[in-house]
Amino acid sequence: MRTILVVIYFTFVTIVSFPLYFMVYLIGKKDPMKMHKTSQKIISHFLRVILFLAGAKVTVSGLENVPKDKAVLYVSNHRSYFDILVAYTTVPTPTSFVAKKEMLKFPCARHWMKFLSCLFLDRENVREGLKTILQGIEQIKAGYSIFVMPEGTRNHEAKMLPFHEGSFKLAEKSGCAIIPVALTHTDDLWENHFPWMRRANVSITYGKPVYIKDLEKPQRKFIGTHIQNIVEQMLQS
DSSP: OHHHHHHHHHHHHHHHHHHHHHHHHHHHHHOHHHHHHHHHHHHHHHHHHHHHHHTEEEEEEOGGGSOSSSOEEEEEOOOOTHHHHHHHTTOOSOEEEEEEGGGGGSHHHHHHHHHTTOEEEOTTOHHHHHHHHHHHHHHHHTTOEEEEOTTOSOOOSSSOOOOOGGGGHHHHHHOOEEEEEEEESGGGTTGGGTTSOOOEEEEEEEOOOBOGGGSOHHHHHTHHHHHHHHHHHHHHO
16 A cells, blocks of 8 residues: 555656746756755655655654765665665755666656756766766865765665775765765665565664765775775664
């Protein structure tokens, strides 16, 4: 039943989004940051309803660790499609996500993600991937936080997949803080009993900021491994 309700609501969102696209587009002509904030409020509302219909009870902790006056790089583990919903409804700053280029195939998601300055990564094209990283660096400098899941794919195992080091160029070149993020039990909502959605208690924890410039040389050299170890510790605590 929950799955059916989510599908019906998603259809509703697709329909009502058409006039909203035009409104947000007009806002963006004058103020891109206002367009982003407006889009994020709209999408956060839609996603909260989907989480409610799916039966998610979300526990949030550690928001006091996130700097509110500057952009950051959020780095999390990745267990479920619902990770993005949980993250987007809880991040306290204007935030863009790094997503696979395949998301461009979905019209409703594509339009909103573009309004939210999301980055579409082509993992098979090194040159295009580099362009995406450079674009992300400029966005962070312009005040937009970025949320990345550097495992690269959803992983349901107890042990995380290795974090891709390239994602951390966003923090290295911009000088922004890295916020480790730990997501738990999001796959209990759907993936663990696909195709039906079930009630689940999920959590998202925002860790203390990490600045690459403050790390020891070995930690800077393997920053992906260092941040992954922090996220693993957060998951175990």
